[in-house]
Amino acid sequence: MSAAALLIRSWRGVSGCWAPGAGIRRLSSIADPEIKVCVIGSGPAGFYTAQHLLKHHKSTVVDIYEKLPIPFGLVRFGVAPDHPEVKNVINVFTQTAHLSRCSFYGNVTVGKDVSIEELKQAYHVLVLSYGAETNRILGIPGENLPGVYSGRAFVGWYNGLPENRNKTDITANSLEAIENSKVKRVIIVGRRGPLQVAFTIKELREMMKLPGTRSLLDPNDFEGLKHVVKDLPRPRKRLMELLIKTALENNSGKEAEFQAAATKEWSLRFRRSPLEIIPSNDGERVGGIRLSVTKLEGSAESAVAIQTEDVEDLECGLVLSSIGYKSHPIDPSVPFDQQQGVIPNKLGRVLHAPGMYCSGWVKRGPVGVIANTMNDGFETAESVLEDVQSGILDVSALKGGYKVIEALLKQRGICPVSFSGWEKIDSSEVTKGEKVGKPREKLLTVKEMLEVANQ
Structure with a gap:
């Protein structure tokens, strides 16, 4: 070699920014109906969207679904090991996950273990925040x-x-x-x-x-x-x-x-x-x-x-x-621009799909750093809250939320990992890391993660 x-x-270059705090909605009153929100993807985009919704509407309940048993997306898997300070944002996401109105369900692949249509029946709002999981290709001879x-x-x-x-x-x-x-x-x-x-x-x-x-x-x-x-x-x-x-x-x-x-x-x-x-x-x-x-x-x-x-x-x-990275269509029922590799949207509202929103790279393309993603997530959350307040988004019907999805997953033999399950994985990794003088020694297979989470 x-x-x-x-x-x-x-x-x-990277351009474009949304001013955080612009158009912040009032906190909801105690009489406001409970809004069941499903967030697909537990990276920064998903957590920032959830954080904003939970902060500015106290009747919102957010369930975050993730295909891996562990949360945080590219904060865990995309930040270089010699930049640990960037990973401190995980502490903020953990605070959000600990809120009584927020739940994490890992080891659930949307589109395989549960469909978009089933989630739409169970929730008032779907937020697609699953990022960009595939690679752009060079498209030249010898690339393989x-x-x-x-x-x-x-x-x-x-x-x-x-x-x-x-x-x-x-x-x-x-x-x-x-x-x-x-x-x-x-x-x-x-x-x-x-x-x-x-x-x-x-x-x-x-x-x-x-x-x-x-x-x-x-x-x-x-x-x-x-x-x-x-x-x-x-x-x-x-x-x-x-x-x-x-x-x-x-x-x-x-x-x-x-x-x-x-x-x-x-x-x-x-x-x-x-x-x-x-x-x-x-x-x-x-x-x-x-x-x-x-x-x-x-x-x-x-x-x-x-x-x-x-x-x-x-x-x-x-x-x-x-x-660069590239997003993929998650389900035929969700609009997707194959050329741009994004979900067509306006300020996070998925076009021609009432009740469906998107945030992060699947919304704007794989550009920007965590601060850009924070502003982007807040913008999408604001769109949701505006639609609730204006009545464009009908939240009057009762929705079963995770209780409905839990029954489906049980029938299909899928065992979701809760946030407490992730914290068992986290503790195990940190303990192993201490033995070799590192912040953590990561578990490398889903099998290992599930074994620790289910202990």
């Missing part, structure tokens, strides 16, 4: 060769996602694999240029401070950009200033010594678009990648990459495609 890895990145993986699968592997466990809190097996890795050189490829990068200055600084690792930036990529930087928004300006300084200014002193002593390196390769994964000589796995040199049309973040006739071949033994 070549001691080089390639990461294909899409330079896409061994040694080509999606960024989602790679992250799931080191974070202990059950479906990717054999590839955390980094898991012990992935930590051992990374420590013994032969990868010495990583090339990060993007279709566009420096002005369109999607990473943050914090992420860049962390990369530059990796022990024993040098950063290589081509000065030609940054020539002539200094005059553009002064007019950029402050976060983008600071990021570009750091990139330009690193690329154009000669290192000296301790920094030069650090660079010279490095045994590994990473670099950014701009204006390149993948054309083909090249197999190794024996044809058994990836041996390289063929890239099209692109040119940009337009300016700043709106610039579009256009392929030219120039090509470039890079040797590598591992290819990671980090071009």
Whole structure:
């Protein structure tokens, strides 16, 4: 295997924000009817939507369904192990789950164990917050060769996602694999240029401070950009200033010594678009990648990459495609835009589906960080509350809620995991982690999780 890895990145910015607190509804009176709400998906979008509903309507009862036995979605499975501070939001979600009007039911797959139609009969409101669980594909020859993986699968592997466990809190097996890795050189490829990068200055600084690792930036990529930087928004300006300084200014002193002593390196390769994964000589796995040199049309973040006739071949033994996640349709009865990979909606109201709402990535696409998802969840919750108050959403009929669904699941041999069951799993993981000096040692199979939850 070549001691080089390639990461294909899409330079896409994040935009759009909803002001939290805008249009907050009054707290309901004691005479208001009980509203039974079903939230599908227990990631940040689901919990933030539930939190807002419970806070601003005291007759709301929320049941959160999750296909895994454990909650929190990408907070658990998508945040890098060396960023534990980001996971502190779990404490807020736990407070919500402990409320008497909120229940968690894990190990229940909507669309398989219970249908959307059955949930509609049992609840006044359905909120679809199941995120983006599939990968966008490159759509090029050789993409299925061994040694080509999606960024989602790679992250799931080191974070202990059950479906990717054999590839955390980094898991012990992935930590051992990374420590013994032969990868010495990583090339990060993007279709566009420096002005369109999607990473943050914090992420860049962390990369530059990796022990024993040098950063290589081509000065030609940054020539002539200094005059553009002064007019950029402050976060983008600071990021570009750091990139330009690193690329154009000669290192000296301790920094030069650090660079010279490095045994590994990473670099950014701009204006390149993948054309083909090249197999190794024996044809058994990836041996390289063929890239099209692109040119940009337009300016700043709106610039579009256009392929030219120039090509470039890079040797590598591992290819990671980090071009985004994609949502999937959960049920034929739920409207879905296949091209955009989202549920068509207006402020979270699913179009042509009264009583059905959506939040998070399945609502707006797989962009943004947890703060964006919080605002998004609040916006959807506000739409629900507005519809209740205006009478657009009829909540006068009595609904059975989980009691109805519980009977169906029992008939089908499905054993849901409660939040207290999750807390048994949590306690077990933390105890195992303490023995090896880690925050937790994750359980890696659904079977293990269920055994602990049912003790």
